[in-house]
Amino acid sequence: MLGGILFTFYQGSNLDSYAKMWRLVADLMNDLGMLMDLISPLFPSAFVFVVCLGSISRSFTGVASGATRAALTQHFALQDNAADISAKEGSQETVATMIGMALGMLVARLTIGHPLAIWFSFLSLTVFHMYVLSPEQVSSQEHILPIQFISWSSKKANCLHKKVNLGMRISSFDNMEIKEHLLSAAPYYTKAKYLLVERKGIIDVIVYKDSNAADVLKLFFHALVLAKNVHKSKSVHSEGQKWIDYQYEVFIQKLKSLGWKIERLLSPIIWRAYWSYEPLEEKID
Secondary structure, X not given: XXXXXXXXXXXXXXXXXXXXXXXXXXXXXXXHHHHHHHHHHHOHHHHHXXXXXXXXXXXXXXXXXXXXXXXXXXXXXXXOOHHHHHHHHHHHHHHHHHXXXXXXXXXXXXXXXXXHHHHHHHHHHHHHHHOOOOOOOOOOOOOOOOHHHOOHHHHOOOOHHHHEEOOOOHHHOOHHHHHHHHHHHHHHHOOOOEEEEEEOOEEEEEEEOOOOHHHHHHHHHHHHHHHHHOOOOOOHHHHHHHHHHHHHHHXXXXXXXXXXXXXXXXXXXXXXXXXXXXXXXXXXX
């Protein structure tokens, strides 16, 4: 129970954004829990500890699978028929569980008294269960596991979104950075509900407290444009603003024409700020 509470506390806000990833993680943690149960008799002195690890794994599974099921149901409810989708999914799960129980009893009867056969059955079925087919155009960029589990080579990949920090706090800037970066960038965002600040090739995004989903989507793509051009142009803010002025609305209309719903964003932004902009008056002699 405590494991599920801690998991919800640390990852609850990410379950909507990365529903597919956490659904896969839930299956992985469930398999890990069963593995802990199988190996627990092999370690009599640490039996309780190993069993507790298995229980924690299954508590993660319960939270992640339940939450992601709701997110995926909402995704497939194209006609706002979430209840219908949920009922059919529950029926399919019941049938699959019944078939699995029957096959499980058959395998247990065939492998009884043969430890090697038991382990072979468990490991082979687990590998088959966790096998994932990745879409050709998405697999190279979409993470199917949390970033902590991704290989070193994937972490070194040059992805633009890794150069964007959403929801930066003003307190993260010292006095020199405020004068050098914030004040110089502010004139480009007088009508926007965000500020983009470039520091050492990284784009920090300060979000206005009253910004809505449309503003957040706009600021993210604006930040990506800056991240792409940060080493190509000295006037990076000016170039980014030109793209937003002339290309962004065209881009949004194309998304809508293809059926994308841009009114609901799943990525949470915790830190927001409030500010007012007043242009400096030049002194006239």
